[in-house]
Amino acid sequence: MENMNVEVVKQRVIRKTMLRILPFILILYIVAHLDRVNIGYAALSMNAELALSAEVFGLLSGIFFIGYFLFEVPSNMILHKVGARVWIARIMITWGIIVVLTV
Structure with missing residues (x-):
């Protein structure tokens, strides 16, 4: 009987944790993805203004990360x-x- 109560409590804790943490992690993942994508958008005008080739931009992006x-x-x-x-x-x-x- 006691073992069953422990399992029920364990499942409740896991469910509560997932409901609180997963949305936050999802938001962080989206923000991190937007951060990486913004570098690509910046490349469109930055490469022309700085006369960077695609290879040089790739190297600089790698150094940045x-x-x-x-x-x-x-x-x-x-x-x-x-x-x-x-x-x-x-x-x-x-x-x-x-x-x-x-x-």
């Missing part, structure tokens, strides 16, 4: 140490400063 790969692990380690609020606030402030300086 290598940066994501290299900085993801250290960023997550710092996030774990200082907390999400502090780390995300730091990222947003830094991003804002960079945007202001590039305009």
